[in-house]
Amino acid sequence: xxxxxxxxxxxxxxxxxxxxxxxxxxxxxxxxxxxxxxxxxxxxxxxxxxxxxxxxxxxxxxxxxxxxxxxxxxxxxxxxxxxxxxxxxxxxxxxxxxxxxxxxxxxxxxxxxxxxxxxxxxxxxxxxxxxxxxxxxxxxx
Amino acid sequence: xxxxxxxxxxxxxxxxxxxxxxxxxxxxxxxxxxxxxxxxxxxxxxxxxxxxxxxxxxxxxxxxxxxxxxxxxxxxxxxxxxxxxxxxxxxxxxxxxxxxxxxxxxxxxxxxxxxxxxxxxxxxxxxxxxxxxxxxxxxxxxxxxxxxxxxxxxxxxxxxxxxxxxxxxxxxx
Numbered sequence: 029x030x031x032x033x034x035x036x037x038x039x040x041x042x043x044x045x046x047x048x049x050x051x052x053x054x055x056x057x058x059x060x061x062x063x064x065x066x067x068x069x070x071x072x073x074x075x076x077x078x079x080x081x082x083x084x085x086x087x088x089x090x091x092x093x094x095x096x097x098x099x100x101x102x103x104x105x106x107x108x109x110x111x112x113x114x115x116x117x118x119x120x121x122x123x124x125x126x127x128x129x130x131x132x133x134x135x136x137x138x139x140x141x142x143x144x145x146x147x148x149x150x151x152x153x154x155x156x157x158x159x160x161x162x163x164x165x166x167x168x169x
Numbered sequence: 170x171x172x173x174x175x176x177x178x179x180x181x182x183x184x185x186x187x188x189x190x191x192x193x194x195x196x197x198x199x200x201x202x203x204x205x206x207x208x209x210x211x212x213x214x215x216x217x218x219x220x221x222x223x224x225x226x227x228x229x230x231x232x233x234x235x236x237x238x239x240x241x242x243x244x245x246x247x248x249x250x251x252x253x254x255x256x257x258x259x260x261x262x263x264x265x266x267x268x269x270x271x272x273x274x275x276x277x278x279x280x281x282x283x284x285x286x287x288x289x290x291x292x293x294x295x296x297x298x299x300x301x302x303x304x305x306x307x308x309x310x311x312x313x314x315x316x317x318x319x320x321x322x323x324x325x326x327x328x329x330x331x332x333x334x335x336x337x338x339x340x341x342x
Contacts, residue, residue: 045186047227048188049226049228050226050252051256058260070252070256074228077226078225078229080224081229085232092215100338101218101337103307103310103334103336103338104333104334105221106310107221108218110329111314112294113294113315116294119290120287123283123284123287129283132284132288133288136287136288141292146199147193147196147199155278155281158281159281162278162280162281166273166277
């Protein structure tokens, strides 16, 4: 697989819903070994990490109540949030026509984080309008 | 019974997870904490922190939630629920999608999804800060992480996580 092909596939996976890497594994697996590859690739990708995380889960069940552990996890969560905010900023910067499309970001955050509306409806409505606007703009050029 | 609920809740989520499991955090929180009361806020943020630090894809947060809700089978049901439906759809869709690549409607969807994906990531981060009830120390870590991550792209996030964990362990956040 060439780098361009890989990037194209990754682009597809990043934009489709579902876990990106799992989707990518399905596509790469299918490409080389048909349905067997599509089955084995994600399994191979997930088995190790799942086992590790299950060990961590057991540790958490035993020691999670300790104040030191809680504080450690809080530190991790804080870093995690920082990374998410940074990622959101980078993604937002990469969006073309910011004045047209950033309002959809504001809409999503208001609906989900502030109003706590269910995500499927919010996404369906947002996607319909936002893609509609994009479709119209593409036609104007 | 709870296994079936778990599987279908997560399977439903997989179809709106634009941007992967990270984008799902708001909805995972709504379903598992607000709606089903399977977890409380604190446990949810703890599981997020563990998944974030563990090696492997982000989807593992589902594995952890499943484990806390219903043990080993719960972990498998939640993970499969999140991974399987979209995998099947993609398996069937990938060739057709490539054939239409570059068409106007496909570009439009691509453009339209992006701002929503940003909103999902922002919402997830916001919800974690609310659920974790951050004090000033934790907020300082959030701010410093954002700065360092944007400024020094080469700095691997694992270093930041290690630092955050150590500060937490030592300082009592």
